[in-house]
Amino acid sequence: LRKDGLYQIGEVAERTGLSIRTIRYYEETGLAVPSGRTRGGFRLYTDEDTHRLEIIKHLKILDLPLEDTKDVLDALDLLRSGNVEHQQQERLLKQVAGFVAEAQNRSRLLSARLEASRQAIVELRQVLLGQRYARLGRSG
Amino acid sequence: LRKDGLYQIGEVAERTGLSIRTIRYYEETGLAVPSGRTRGGFRLYTDEDTHRLEIIKHLKILDLPLEDTKDVLDALDLLRSGNVEHQQQERLLKQVAGFVAEAQNRSRLLSARLEASRQAIVELRQVLLGQRYARLGRSG
């Protein structure tokens, strides 16, 4: 680890739990571009970069279009930078709000699907139990 | 709807919420094969077939290898049929039990990821709120 708070891709992969390939892919699509490179071409990620990757990782399960996620993260960066005109700021705020609403929808949907999967597992276990008893019945 | 309890693919798609293309793909891979066909070649699904599709749909979110799911569903069918020797029965029971255990693992993992995504959404909302206040601050 270098002292200047810059990490190369392998360290970031370990810290985030994303694969190196995935992180590279996210750069290809503009989703998360490293702040710098070494002279030799190694990608260098700041803590902010890493945090962006973590957010992406967490939202990924909601299966939102990656491009929407990119747009929103970019919008947030723009908003925080303050370099934005009143008119556009209005738009960005609405865009982010819309995204958040959609994310919450997906979250509820996922929750329902998780519950459905639990039910399916219960059913499998019951069939399994039924078979075990059947076996005992025949052997006893 | 025919009276003999057989459904064609479109009806099954509606009932299960799976797309026709997906159902067809599941047949290609042997995951869920319709019990019959019309003379003309239309797929015909029984209620059992439909139920199998529903289980698959519910387990899908757990992101288990589709082939494992297929193997287990086949194993359960075999067990229920009773046409199986003692030795093999033993094996099938263990196989299903292993699958169920794995499914539960995945379920817990998914639950954790869902919670992480909720956290991420909360964070987005907070940034959004921060920006709103900033706007009010500047305009007031």
Add this chain to the structure above:
DNA sequence: TCAACATTGACGGGGCGTCATAGTTA
């Protein structure tokens, strides 16, 4: 007969896994 439904290809695409080959860094 006609409208609605289905069939089999085939191509395409997102999100990476997985080489292969070669350069970089400590």
Add this chain to the structure above:
DNA sequence: TTAACTATGACGCCCCGTCAATGTTG
């Protein structure tokens, strides 16, 4: 210097979406 890391292609795979051209059903 050398071991460990990284770079850029490129191909492949899964899970379907989406035509296109054609046949089936009621």
